[in-house]
Every structure is written in structure tokens, then in C-alpha cells.
Amino acid sequence: MRPGETRKLTVLAMLSAAAVVCNILESVYIGPLFLNMRIGIANIASLIALVLYGKKGLCTVNIIRVITAPALQGTLFGTAFWISLAGVSLSTLTVLLLDPQKHSLLFLSICGAMTHSLGQVLAVALLYRQAAMAASLPYYILLSIVTGLLTGTAASLAVKHLKPVLRRY
Amino acid sequence: MRTFLQKKELIMIALTVVVCAVWILVLRRPKHNVTVQIVHGQEVVREFHPDEDALYHIEGDCGGLDVEVKGGRWHVINEQCPNHICAHTGWASPEDMIVITCMPNDIVIQVSEYTYETR
Numbered sequence: 489m490r491p492g493e494t495r496k497l498t499v500l501a502m503l504s505a506a507a508v509v510c511n512i513l514e515s516v517y518i519g520p521l522f523l524n525m526r527i528g529i530a531n532i533a534s535l536i537a538l539v540l541y542g543k544k545g546l547c548t549v550n551i552i553r554v555i556t557a558p559a560l561q562g563t564l565f566g567t568a569f570w571i572s573l574a575g576v577s578l579s580t581l582t583v584l585l586l587d588p589q590k591h592s593l594l595f596l597s598i599c600g601a602m603t604h605s606l607g608q609v610l611a612v613a614l615l616y617r618q619a620a621m622a623a624s625l626p627y628y629i630l631l632s633i634v635t636g637l638l639t640g641t642a643a644s645l646a647v648k649h650l651k652p653v654l655r656r657y
Numbered sequence: 658m659r660t661f662l663q664k665k666e667l668i669m670i671a672l673t674v675v676v677c678a679v680w681i682l683v684l685r686r687p688k689h690n691v692t693v694q695i696v697h698g699q700e701v702v703r704e705f706h707p708d709e710d711a712l713y714h715i716e717g718d719c720g721g722l723d724v725e726v727k728g729g730r731w732h733v734i735n736e737q738c739p740n741h742i743c744a745h746t747g748w749a750s751p752e753d754m755i756v757i758t759c760m761p762n763d764i765v766i767q768v769s770e771y772t773y774e775t776r
Contacts (some may be wrong), residue, residue, distance in 0.1 A: 495691065515740065523747075524746050538658075560753070567760050568760045585776075588658055590660040591659070591663075591666065591680055592658070592660060592662050592666060593659065595663070596664040612756075613729065615764050616696060616699065618696065621714075624754070624755055626678075626680040626681045626684070627677075627755070630681075633670060644660040
């Protein structure tokens with residue numbers, strides 16, 4: 489394995505671990521801010537992976553996070569897992585379809601947050617066969633813009649400080 | 658990759674905000690004959706009218722919860738679930754149409770029927 493690949497593997501492993509820890513910490517200690525919506529601090533690690541290693545980096549961190557966090561919490565394959573999976577899948581797909589080279593990190597973060605909420609609402613509507621869930625959607629989308637801005641800003645600040653450090657090793 | 662929002666992106670986000678705001682305004686129109694459903698799994702376990710104050714205990718997969726109906730609004734109390742997300746959701750009303758979900762108990766509380774007020 490070349491040194492560059494080792495470094496990439498190490499950084500992605502650390503980002504995945506950070507995403508899993510953030511996911512668990514948020515669900516246990518921070519909780520929902522308004523309605524039952526969380527900030528999604530784990531997305532910061534995913535966005536950093538997107539900037540540093542492109543679409544593959546984003547997919548790697550998101551796949552590891554969406555499986556490992558519920559596995560550690562004992563909720564793997566429960567209702568909450570499928571809802572989380574729907575949100576992460578739709579948001580990842582959205583960022584993959586939007587060209588990261590043409591759009592800003594903040595825009596990708598906001599779009600990802602909005603489609604994450606959309607995916608979760610769709611999953612709840614399908615699992616419970618409740619079309620009335622759509623009534624909550626505008627609230628979630630508006631809140632997603634705020635959370636997307638927060639996570640996008642945090643990710644861009646983190647990347648700004650991480651890039652010089654990574655260049656050294 | 659650029660960090661800050663471009664003009665086109667700002668316009669798209671502003672449009673989304675406007676669409677959501679209009680959607681919320683339409684949803685918040687005064688309603689009549691409101692019926693609220695409490696669903697456990699996929700079975701409707703109770704229906705109530707929010708204009709009648711009451712307290713309902715609902716059995717769920719994780720011990721259940723109580724739904725308090727007061728002054729035309731309803732919320733979850735005494736929830737026996739690990740995250741308490743259902744209680745954090747707060748009060749729901751016919752105007753905001755918020756759906757309260759409790760995943761560990763597999764319970765959903767939502768408006769099922771209503772008619773809009775006509776002038």
C-alpha cells in the first residue's frame with residue numbers, strides 16, 4: 489500500500505469513528521432541539537470526508553456511520569434504524585447527484601440536510617402508512633436549512649484547519 | 658470546492674423558504690370537526706376530538722405513554738421510552754398539524770380528519 493493510500497485510509501477511519509461518536513453523543517446527550525429534530529453533528533464528519541476525498545469518502549463515512557452507530561446502541565434493524573437509513577441514503581444520493589465541484593459546501597450541506605429530513609418523513613409515512621406525516625414536512629425542511637448551515641459552516645472551518653495538518657504528514 | 662453560497666444557490670434556498678412558508682400558512686388555516694388518531698403499529702387504538710379535555714393511556718412496545726388533551730391541543734406525558742422525543746415534540750394542535758411519533762413504543766399521534774372553516 490502506498491503512503492498516500494495509508495493516510496487516506498487512516499483519515500477516513502478517524503472521520504468514520506468521529507461520525508459514529510457524534511451520532512451516539514447527540515442521541516444520548518444533546519437530544520432534539522425543536523419538534524424531534526436534531527442538528528446532525530455527525531454530518532460534519534461526512535462533509536469533511538466529501539471535501540478531502542470526494543464522493544467515495546462521503547459514501548464510506550456515511551455507510552459506516554449508519555450501520556455502526558445503531559449497532560453500538562442496540563437498535564440495528566429496528567424502526568429507528570430504517571428511518572435513519574432512509575434519511576442518510578437520500579441525502580447521500582442528493583450530494584452525489586449534485587456536482588460537488590460546481591456547488592458550494594454550504595449549499596451541499598443544506599441540500600443534504602433537507603433531503604435527510606425528507607427521507608425520514610417518507611420512511612415514517614411508509615412504515616406507519618400515514619400520509620399525514622407530510623404535514624410536518626415544511627417545518628422539517630425549514631429547520632433543515634438552519635441545521636445545514638450550521639453543519640456546513642462547522643465542516644468548512646474544520647477543513648480549513650485540517651488541510652495544513654494533513655499536508656505535513 | 659467553494660465554501661460560501663453563490664447567488665443562484667441563495668435564490669434556490671430562498672424559494673424553498675417561500676414554498677415552505679406558504680405551505681405552513683395553508684396548513685394553519687382554521688379547521689372544524691377535527692379528529693385525532695393514535696396509531697400503535699398499524700392499528701388505530703384510539704380516536705379523539707381535541708375540543709374535549711381528556712387523558713388517555715396508550716400501551717406501547719416500550720411501556721406506553723399518556724396523551725393529555727387540553728384546550729384544543731394535545732401532547733405526550735409520562736412516556737416510558739429511552740429518548741423522550743415524543744414528549745420533547747411538545748404540544749400539537751389542529752393548526753400546526755404536527756405529528757407526534759414515539760419510535761420505541763411504535764406510536765404515532767396525528768390529525769386524521771378535518772374540514773376547513775368557510776366564511
